[in-house]
Amino acid sequence: MKKNPTLKDKPACKARMIAIKDTMEILSGKWKFHILGTLMEGGKMRFMDLLREVDGIAAKMLSKELQDMEMNHLISRTVMNTKPITVEYEVTEYGQTLGPIIDEVAKWGVAYREALYKKTN
Secondary structure, three states: OOOOOOHHHOHHHHHHHHHHHHHHHHOOOOOHHHHHHHHHHHOOEEHHHHHHHOOOOOHHHHHHHHHHHHHOOOEEEEEEOOOOOEEEEEEOHHHHOOHHHHHHHHHHHHHHHHHHHHHHO
8 A cells, every 4th residue: 555645755845845944043042032132122233232132141142142043144243343342133135024024933932921911910
């Protein structure tokens, strides 16, 4: 008896799953959405400003996440010619395309909390 092909064997589904996997790898972790959202709201920010704004993140983790996002062209890093050296971060034009996704994730989170609150009361 021959089995029916699964969804993952269809070319369109394979391409979609690869795209989702790529997106999840680039945006994975606890902090990337928070950092991107902060930069989108605040515009250009220095490292210490980001460290103060992103509650709970350690300096080492912030540095790692910023490097990852810069490597993936989501943010840009500008070194200013000042003493001491000042570094500013901002969301790239490409990174700005994540704005609607971040907005939708936030809306979903609000709705989810409201739904949970209603169930517990």
